[in-house]
Amino acid sequence: MTEILSSPIVSHPAWAVLKQAVEAIRPWQGKDGSIDLTDEAAPSRSDVEAVLARVTGAVEDLAPLLPHDADYHQALVKDLRKWADGGFGVPDFLDSLLAFQPAVDRRDGLQHLVLFPMYTQNGNPDRNLEAVALSVVWPDWLAELERTRYDNPLFVPITFQDFTPGYDTNSAVLFPETVAVREAPERFTWGGIFCDREAARFRRVTEAAVDTLGLALPEDAAALLADQELTQQTFVLWDMIHDRTHSHGDLPFDPFMIKQRQPFWMYGLEELRCDLTTFKEAVRLESEGHGMGRNVQYAILFDRLFRFPLTGDRVRNYDGLGGQLLFAYLHKHDAVRWTDNKLHIDWQRAPQVTNQLCAEIETLYRDGIDRPKLVHWFAAYGLVASYLSPHPGSVWAKGPDALDLTQPPRKLVDDVMPDEFPLSMFYEALAKKLRDVIASTKGITAGTETRAAA
Template structure:
C-alpha cells in the first residue's frame, strides 16, 4: 500500500505552467552563460589569469540572474547577488569567490513556490571533478501531501527540508548525481552558524537510482537476494518514497547527544559525518518499519542500494564522504554476518539487516556518548570508523580492502558512463 492513487501521477502535473515557461527561458539564456563561465574556473572557484571577457561574461550573468530574481519578487536576494559579484570583480577573479550575502538571503519557500539560486557552489557528486564553481538552479518546491502528514505525526524540531522538482540549472546541478544544496556547500568567507535550509532535487532521484544503483546491485548481488522493492516504481511514487526518506533522515539528525542543530560545524567533521549519515538512515528505516509507514520496504531497499552499490562507484571514492558510508555499512554488516560473499557475488539477508539496525544505532550512539568534548568526539569517531575502513595514503581517507572491492569491481563500468543529463527535464 502507498499514498498514490491508482492512476500514477507525473511530476510535471504539479509544476505551474508559468514556472515551466520561466525554466525554458533560463535554459535558453542563462545556462549557456553560466556553463561557459564555470569551465574557466579552477576547483576553488578562481580563474587563473582572468581576461576582460571573463568580467564581461560574469556581469552579463549577474544582469540576467538579478533581473530574474527581481521579477520573482526576491529583491533582497537579487541585491545580495549583485553585491557578491561586484565584490568578486573588485577583488579580481583570480581571488576565491565569496557568496556570503547570497547564501544568507536564500530562504525556505512555501510548498509549491519557486526558488532560484546562483553562486559558487560545491555541487556534491556532480560531474567530476567537483569544485566551488559558479552554478545556478531554478526549481519548484513540492512536498507530497502524505509527507506533510508524517511531519505532523512525527514533528521535526527544525524542519528546513525542501523537496524540489528541478526545472533548470547549470552543469553542476544538471549533469551527474548531485541531489542536495546546503548552505555549507556555498563558497563564502564566513562559515555558517546553522543550517537554515536543505534543498533536495528528488525529481532526479529515480533515474540515478535505477540507472546506476539498481543496475550495480543486480550485477553484484546473488539473483535470489537482489533487493527489488525500489525498482520500477511509478515516477511520482518514487518521488514520494524518496521524500519520506529525506524527511525522516533529516529529522534524525536532531537526535542524540550532539544534535546537528547545536553542533552544525562539528557534524561536518569527516569521520563524525560518516557515522552520522549511517545512524540517521538506520533510524529512518526503523521508524518507518516500526510504525508501518507507507513505502517502508521501498525505503529500506533505496537506502541499501544507494549506500552499498551506488556511492562506492563515485570517482575518487577513497576520499568521497558518501562512498565511505557505503563501505563502512557493508563492512559492519559483513562482520555481523548479514552479508555473505560467494563466487564473487554478494548475498544480503534482509531480515538480518533489519534485526541488526538497532545494534548499529546503539554502537554509533555509544561513540557519541563516550565523548564530553568535541575533540574527544572526533577522536572516538575516527577510531570507530577505522575499525571497519583501512586508513588510506596519498591524501585518501581510506582504501578498499580486497573483500570490500566487490562493491565496485563487478560494476566499475557504470562509473565510467557519461554523467546523467538533467538539463532539459521532461515535465
C-alpha cells in the same frame, strides 16, 4: 547528457541567455571565483562587464516568473553589479544569500532560479558562477510527517529543471555553505537536496547490482526500482529524517563535526548512525501502516550496500566505509549471504540486524559522552575493526602504544592511512562489475534514461 524537464523558467528565452553568459564567464574565473584582469590571457574588463550585463539582464527578465523570490533576485542583481564595480575580485554574495530563504515557503512544485558563485559538493571544487533552475518537492503526506513527527524546518527537497556545468557532476545538494561570501552567516537557515538525482542514480546502480549479484527481489522492492517518482518521494523521507538526526540523540560531540579534524571513520559512523536511525524509524512507520516505511528500508539497504562502498576514490571515503560496515555486519550476523556466486538477503532478519547495528553505534555515542576525545576515537576504531579488517600497515590498528600520544589528537589524524579499511575481496570484484555504471550516473537527473547500457 540530461533530458531537461519542462518549466516556465527553462522554456523562457532568457534562461538560454543566462546559461550561455554564465558558461562564458566560467573559464575566466580562478579557484576563489575572482577574475584576474591583469593576466595576459584574460579578456578586457569591458568584455567581462558586457557578458555580466547579459547575466543581470536575464535574471531581471526571469524574475517576474518568480515573485516569491523578488527580494533575492533584487539583492542578486546588486551583488552582481557590486562584483563588477569592484573589478571582479573575490566575489561576495552574502547579501543575496541572506535574501534567499527557500525553507520559509515549502510548497510542492514551487520553482526557484538560483545563481551564486559557488563550489558544488562532490562536483566542481572552484567557486564558479552557477545557475540552477529547480522545483520544490513537498507533498501533503510529507508536510504532515514533518509537522507532527520529524520536525526539520530547514530541510528543502528539490528537483533539477536545468543547470550549468558545475551540476553536470555527482553533486546532489544545494548548500548555502558553498557560496562565496565575505563572512559566514551566524547560522544557515536552509539546505537543499536534489531527490531526483539521488533517486535516478540509486535506481541505475541498484538495478545493475541486482543483475550482477543474482539477487531475488520482493515484488515491492522491484516496484520501487521501476518507479522514478516513487523513489524520489522515498528519498525525500529518508533525507528529512537523516538530516534532523544529526542534532538528535546522545551526542558526545558536534554532530555535524564542522571544522573539526577527526579520523574519517568518525564521519563515517555519524553518517551511518543517521541512516540507521532513519531505517529504524522506517521500520516503525511500516508497523503503523505507513506505505513509505518499507520503501525507505529498501533504499537505505541497497544504496548503502551497493553504491556507497564503490563510489568515489579510497582516500578517507567515510560514506564508503559506512556501507562496508553495514554489509559486513549483516553478513556476519547471517542476514546476508554470498553463496554460489549469488547474494541472498534474509528479508525478515535484515531489519532486525540493521537495528542491532544502530543500537551498537548509539551505545558507542552514549559512552563517548564520558570519554576523552582520543579514547572515544579508539573505541570507535574498535567497533569498526571488529567487522572490517584494517590495512596491514596501519599504525592505528596496533593500538595506542604505536602512536605518539604526546601529540594533540588532531595531529594523530596524520597517522591514519588514506584507505584505513580497504575493500574486501567481495567488493573488489563487485567494483569491477559496476565501475562503468557508477561512472555513468554523473549528471544524472529524473529525465535521464535510467537503465544502464548493457
